[in-house]
Amino acid sequence: MSPNRFALPARILHWLMAALILAMLLIGAGMISTTTDRYPELLAWHRPIGLAILILALVRLAVRLTHRAPPLPADLPAIQVAAAKGSHYLLYTLMIAMPLIGWAMQSAGGYPIILWKGFTLFPILPHDIVVYGWLRFTHGLLAYAFFLLILGHLGAALFHGLIRRDGVFSSMAG
Amino acid sequence: MTTPIRTLPRLAVIAAILAAVVAVFAWVGGFLSPARISGSGVADSLQTANGKIYPGFRRAHAKGLCVSGHFDANGAGVALSRAALFPAGSVPVIGRFSTGGGDPSASDGRNVFHALGLRFALPHGEEWRMAIDHTPIFIVSNPADFLALQQAAIPDPKTGKPDPDRMKAFVAAHPETRQFMDYMKTAPLPSSFANGTYYSIDAFRFANAQGQSRFVRWQFEPETPFAALDKATLDQQPTNFLFDDLLARMQKAPLKWHMVVVLANSGDRTDNATVRWTGPHRQVDVGTLILDHAATEETGGCRDYNYDPLILPKGVSGSDDPILAARSAVYSASFRRRAIEGPRPDAITKAESPAKSQEGAR
Numbered sequence: 001m002s003p004n005r006f007a008l009p010a011r012i013l014h015w016l017m018a019a020l021i022l023a024m025l026l027i028g029a030g031m032i033s034t035t036t037d038r039y040p041e042l043l044a045w046h047r048p049i050g051l052a053i054l055i056l057a058l059v060r061l062a063v064r065l066t067h068r069a070p071p072l073p074a075d076l077p078a079i080q081v082a083a084a085k086g087s088h089y090l091l092y093t094l095m096i097a098m099p100l101i102g103w104a105m106q107s108a109g110g111y112p113i114i115l116w117k118g119f120t121l122f123p124i125l126p127h128d129i130v131v132y133g134w135l136r137f138t139h140g141l142l143a144y145a146f147f148l149l150i151l152g153h154l155g156a157a158l159f160h161g162l163i164r165r166d167g168v169f170s171s172m173a174g
Numbered sequence: 175m176t177t178p179i180r181t182l183p184r185l186a187v188i189a190a191i192l193a194a195v196v197a198v199f200a201w202v203g204g205f206l207s208p209a210r211i212s213g214s215g216v217a218d219s220l221q222t223a224n225g226k227i228y229p230g231f232r233r234a235h236a237k238g239l240c241v242s243g244h245f246d247a248n249g250a251g252v253a254l255s256r257a258a259l260f261p262a263g264s265v266p267v268i269g270r271f272s273t274g275g276g277d278p279s280a281s282d283g284r285n286v287f288h289a290l291g292l293r294f295a296l297p298h299g300e301e302w303r304m305a306i307d308h309t310p311i312f313i314v315s316n317p318a319d320f321l322a323l324q325q326a327a328i329p330d331p332k333t334g335k336p337d338p339d340r341m342k343a344f345v346a347a348h349p350e351t352r353q354f355m356d357y358m359k360t361a362p363l364p365s366s367f368a369n370g371t372y373y374s375i376d377a378f379r380f381a382n383a384q385g386q387s388r389f390v391r392w393q394f395e396p397e398t399p400f401a402a403l404d405k406a407t408l409d410q411q412p413t414n415f416l417f418d419d420l421l422a423r424m425q426k427a428p429l430k431w432h433m434v435v436v437l438a439n440s441g442d443r444t445d446n447a448t449v450r451w452t453g454p455h456r457q458v459d460v461g462t463l464i465l466d467h468a469a470t471e472e473t474g475g476c477r478d479y480n481y482d483p484l485i486l487p488k489g490v491s492g493s494d495d496p497i498l499a500a501r502s503a504v505y506s507a508s509f510r511r512r513a514i515e516g517p518r519p520d521a522i523t524k525a526e527s528p529a530k531s532q533e534g535a536r
Contacts, residue, residue: 026202033204035211035317035500040484040492109513110479112301118488120299129478133514147199151192158188163181 005171007067013060014172017095020053025147032140047102048115054099061092073166087153094146100124101142105135211317213503217511219324220504224276225334230518231278233508235289238272239417239522240474243428243465245294251460254390254435255380256489258296260460268293269465270476271367271420279521282416283408286363290372290394291481292463303485305501306372306394308364312447313354317500323351350448362402367420368429369398376483376501377444377493380435389438389493391451394431394463398423417522421468428466432459445494470523477517480509 006014024046031042072081106113107123109132114120125131161169204210220233228236244264251260259265273280274287288308295301314320326344327336345352364370372394381387412418423429437456443449471477484492484502492498519527 026199029199029203032214032503033202033207033210033212035213035216035503036496037492037494037499039213039499039503109509112299112485114485117486117491118298118300120301122299127478129509129513130516133510133512133516136510137514151195154195155188155192158191162184162188 003068003070004167005070005174007063009063010060010067010069011172013056013063017053017056017060020049020056021095021146021150024049024053025143025150028143044114044116047106047113050099050102051115051121053095054103057092057095057099061096064092070167070171073164073168076166084156087149087156090149091153094142094149098139098142098146101135101139105132105139108132108135211321211500213500213505213507216317216321216324216500216504217507219321220276220508223324223327223329223336225329228276228278229515230512231276231520232272232512233504234276235272235274235291236276236278237280237282237285237417237521238270238291238471238477239420240469240471240476241269241271241420241424241465242467242469242475243267243269243463245433245461245463247461248459250458251433251435252382254382254388254437254458254460256383257302257380257487258298258300258489259294259302259487260489265297266295267463267465268295268476268479270471270474270479270481271417273416278518279413279524281411281413283411283413286358286403286405286408288364288367288370288372288416290367291476291479293476293479293481296487300487301485302487302490303479303481303483304374305481305483305505307375308370308372309354309357309375310373310393310450311350311354311357312375312497313351314348314497315350315446315448316496317504319348319351320497320500323348354448359405362400363405364396365401365403366398366423367416368423369396369400371395372431374483375447376495376498377438377442377447378486378498379491379493381489381491389442389444390435391438392433392435395434397430397432414522414525421522424465424468428464430465431463433461433463434459445496447495447497470526471517471520472523477520480505482506 005011027042027046027049031039031046072084076084103113103121104125107125108128110127110129112120113123157169157172160166161173200206204212217233221227224233245259245267246264247260247262249260249262251257254260270291272289272291273282273285274289275285290306292304292306293301294303314323323344326340329335330337345355374392377389377391379387380390435458436451437458438444438451439453439455442451468474482502482505483498486492
């Protein structure tokens with residue numbers, strides 16, 4: 001028997017992380033666009049939410065590996081199957097890589113990694129600002145890639161839900 | 175079976191939802207607000223005003239020298255803030271003395287604006303970073319004015335100097351900027367990095383263990399007696415005279431400053447770095463900064479930090495001063511740029527290196 005829906009923990013994690021990741025992309029884009037008080041405020045939120053996403057993504061990966069996902073519709077064209085599978089590998093990769101790169105780049109930049117006032121995280125890379133520079137560049141680039149991927153994911157989900165109406169959308173939303 | 179007639183409106187709905195998400199992102203990211211000022215925008219304006227990019231160097235305060243030592247707290251600060259810097263004891267400090275401007279090999283006589291970046295390494299990974307200046311006031315009160323000032327300072331391609339009329343117009347419209355420029359012209363400025371008082375510029379908020387919070391500014395007052403800079407002979411001074419002076423002094427003896435916290439009175443402006451706090455104020459000497467080691471940026475270990483004044487420990491937070499948040503954002507943009515360009519040998523290292531490389535050859 002194949003399930004026709006994702007397991008409950010997978011569904012909870014999906015929607016919680018959808019909200020957090022979208023918030024995170026908006027916080028990141030917003031904070032680098034301004035020199036007002038919003039800059040330090042958003043930056044202060046960016047780090048703890050990033051760490052929360054990292055922890056949740058690792059939990060989610062474990063859930064994904066231990067629970068069977070509903071199969072894709074049998075009549076889905078091969079190209080769409082490949083796109084679905086590939087995009088999900090990328091989404092998981094970015095969910096884990098983006099916070100790790102953020103943490104690593106702040107470490108290499110010689111910054112204290114302040115989760116909240118008075119609580120700092122240990123560095124995961126030695127202080128080297130050239131490494132910081134490249135990681136910081138990568139972090140911004142991948143943020144755009146992540147955003148585009150999420151747009152594609154959302155578009156595909158709506159396509160399944162509104163046009164194909166093949167049960168894929170309700171397997172996560174239902 | 176769906177027909178195109180039923181599919182099209184649904185595709186349109188999907189497209190509209192995606193477009194709305196993109197629009198929200200574009201709006202939040204400032205892509206729809208050309209007037210919004212970003213840290214990168216100010217870094218761009220500094221580069222333009224500098225006349226060129228000096229890769230690997232800070233976009234402002236490009237010329238510097240590393241110092242290190244410790245801060246010996248006397249315990250008096252505990253009543254004001256729960257910051258881990260204040261209980262009686264000693265914490266290690268790394269610092270960087272610098273002159274204003276974006277040219278890393280500028281002559282010290284041309285840039286008499288002195289600054290000091292400090293990084294206090296507190297217990298449990300906490301840090302307190304400061305970027306303090308030898309003037310009690312700042313040149314503008316908000317980032318938009320700072321941007322306009324940089325634009326007024328863009329060198330004219332014909333003369334290589336800023337258009338004096340543009341600068342005159344800016345200063346005429348900004349009495350606080352005129353006040354700063356007059357201060358630089360008429361006030362006695364310190365003749366050395368060692369005998370200047372360094373001010374926090376912005377107001378900050380201290381919170382103590384009892385939960386009381388108050389606005390403060392602070393200053394580092396030198397034990398070295400003040401001597402005034404001779405402004406008439408600046409052009410005849412050697413290129414690195416300020417930095418050479420500091421190196422020579424530090425070879426003889428450690429240099430000391432007292433950190434004096436100034437408590438705001440009820441009428442004080444906390445949101446405007448161009449306005450001095452005048453009249454009597456309660457001041458608390460919270461400890462002594464002792465700098466006992468100096469080295470060039472190549473070897474001194476201070477170059478690769480961003481002295482962001484909003485990297486603060488528990489017990490200290492920013493104020494409503496718009497310059498403070500802007501400094502944080504702009505320093506970050508500058509740091510990002512110079513980091514990826516990769517550090518380059520600084521002027522003081524280069525000035526000292528002929529002797530060093532000969533020693534190495536022997």
